[in-house]
Amino acid sequence: MATRETSKVPVNLDINGEQYDVLVEPRRTLLDCLREDLGLTGTKRVCDVGNCGACTVIADGRTGYSCLMLAVESEGLKITTIEGLAGEDGLHPVQQAFIQEDALQCGFCTPGQVLSVVSLLERNSDPSDEEIRLAVSGNLCRCGAYPKIFRAARTAAQIMSSK
């Protein structure tokens, strides 16, 4: 059988505004590529099959499960991971709101939750409760921080609209 090395292909990825050139197997998921090849371990693996939302990234403005995306298919997409949210002037408003509302406990689902809310608020600056519910309905939290995640989304919307 062919050895691993020969089957790798070069990919260029745009992640958090930076360009990365990597050699990956065609079967490598974006999640693996982020975590293993690029050392961006903020994106979490929980199920690896699209059931939990922990691996959520924003790709060209839409949320996606990085465990279901192949690295090779991600070329040309503008990808945002949890590492790319905080800027020069500190935490992203959604991150601030999560802290303020105590919307995390063990923190393992948190990067995915935060990105889902960020993506929602980018599309819709004043979401209804139902829209918030819908936006995070693909993100499981075993610590059960849900009520506080809703509150954080609302608080974040306020912070962002007051800016």
Added chain:
Amino acid sequence: MTTATTFVGSSVKRVEDPEFITGSGTYLDDIKLPGMAHMAILHSPHAHARIRGIDTSKAQQHPGVLAVFTGKDTAGINPLPCAWQAGGVENHVNTPHVLASDEVRYVGDAVAVVVAEDPYTARDALELIEVDYEPLPAVVDPEKATQEGAPQLHENAPNNVCMRWTAGNQEATDRAFEQAEVVVKQRLVNQRLIPTAMETRGAIGSYNPGTGEFTIWMTSQAPHVMKLLLAAFVLNVPENKIRCISPDVGGGFGSKIFCYADMALVAFASRQLGRPVKYVEDRTENYQWTTHGRDHVTYAEIAGTRDGRITGLRVRTYANLGAYLSTIAPGIPTTLYGRMVPGVYKIPATFVEVLGVYTDTAMVDAYRGAGRPEAAYLIERMVDLFAREVGMDPAEVRRRNFVPPNEFPHDNGVGMLPYDSGEYEKALNRALELSGYPEFRREQEEARRQGRLLGVGLSSYVEVCGVAPSAWIGLNGQGWGAGLWESANVRVHLTGKAVVTTGTSPHGQGHATTFAQLVADELGVPMEDVIVEHGDTQGTPFGFGTYGSRSLAVGGSAILRSTAKIREKARKLAAHMLEASEEDVVWENGRFTVRGSPESARTIPEIALAAATGYSLPEGMEPYLDETSYYDPPNCTFPFGTHVCMVEVDRDTGETRLVRYVAVDDVGNVINPMIVDGQLHGGIVQGVAQAMWEQGVYTEDGQLVTGSLMDYALPKASMLPNFELDRTVTPTNVNAMGAKGAGEAGTIAATPAVVNAVMDALAPLGIRHLDMPLAPEKVWHAIQERSASQKEER
């Protein structure tokens, strides 16, 4: 700056958050060591089978594979220990070998490992291992497993019974039932749950051939205990040659307390290969072989008078323990369940019999609440059934039977430590008032006339936290194989910055915040000058870890002992510095002052500087402020409260809508209300989920049906209402903080509140009881059946 008591009692934002919220926390799978190899585990696809042979040759030859090990290779590793051998277990202990070599006993039993250059190659190579299995009959139901002719798992446990354990007074209980005006019986199934922490488990082993030392990173709630168990029982390595590290841990809920085969296997493989070896389970493995929880079949009987007084309680429980005993499995259905079944009620006679049973399923051990949710569910369901039988309001029956506030400490008659304090009626009244219970009852009557199914359920619970006094829990008492004290070290560096090390091991509870609040107040320093370290056994005092809502009540108490010692030494040094007599130096507003001349003062950072430089110390005083304490609690703590759940059941679909959820919890004094509320929220979510959705399901022949997040019904954001939380505060005198513990209360209380509510809604149809989870289909079928038979009756 001086800081008088300002942090304790306030909702300080968590110091853990900035790291987690930016994705820069370090969880096990985020760790990469130079030269690290990857391990994958081959699990049995059979529930029960003999292993006739294993051929690993193809896997060995697969490119990128470094080694393949089977049970033959790991024969030198002892079986995993069972550290809580509750009464009756003695001669029937069966724990798993790290790799099974002759027989597998559940789907998930480990049979071989592959170590390879990368995780994908390791997994690919698993498929090349050929195992010749001879399938054997299997049994998964704990009651059936004890019956004549059932498949047998272990030779030393006839009828698959691991233990028969009893508590209470059988004679008095039998008499109470003979004389009772009313007896209500019910079979209750407390279904199997699968903890499902978002982070799966894993371990990294790194062996240093030069020193003979192992470092093992692990997703553990109790790294010190793992070090002890791995060293003394599993690997036979000196305890001072193993260092265990729990990095950030992504939730545990009990499932990460225990000693697992992979911890030993990565250590073993690392020594064999001379490279660090990492193993991280995937979600399927997590479902298959990380421990499960609950799984009781119970025959309960309650005796009482027509006017609603409970006179007796008789319980027989089949507790499914799985294929082998996990680390503390026997302690859960005994000490933590059997000794808590009387709940908040003064019951003159109780008798509990528990049969611990082996079945061909994953090991069952502590899952959030561990025994206490099963106990609360049992008594709270039985009290409701009793209330219905005597035709009284369930709130009134509860009130009539509560242990009254002036009768504490209370002995519950089944061998639990005395309940410390309680104001059960106060919490009930508050919950009824907040939820508008009387109004709801009126609304319900009206709704029933229209054929709508509204219901309200109560749950008045008590739990045991802050485990536990060592002499009581230990070998001669409850059978726990060690103590359950906790340790802490507090040091104040030359620059006035403080470091706290705790033997507890958080995984989402916010200890770094809560403990810093305590210490900042005690030392009169800003919170940001206190950091809390945990999880690394190197250079830190031994501690038992985080479970049983013990970290604050026991671990926090150890910290306060250390700060008290620091203050004591600092006072002596302050007197020396201020040239005052010790008696005249007092602690005021976060600093030492001389009585009568408040302008002469020394802060802890100033004293720490003097203590660290050592230029001028009083005769005989050692330099530095650095104190370690070991705190053994005099008693456990007993939080309590009442939860009220209101539901509407849709007659046509069987669907239950949670209309309102009100929780009044009394966890004693609260250090950080925000964190406590978060713990309660999370606990309630898990408790509601057991009532409504979750169930770990095996087929009759032992295949796990709920082996993924698709099949196991974990609650989603959209499934839950808002919870309304309130508190009463009844401090405990068990510890200096007056704090009881909050990590499990929600889970314990919520399940019966929800089930009672649904049963109340279904009462007009004559439905008395349905077992959990109350999925729409089950409820719909029950409604259909009753409607049909009611029509016939007419």
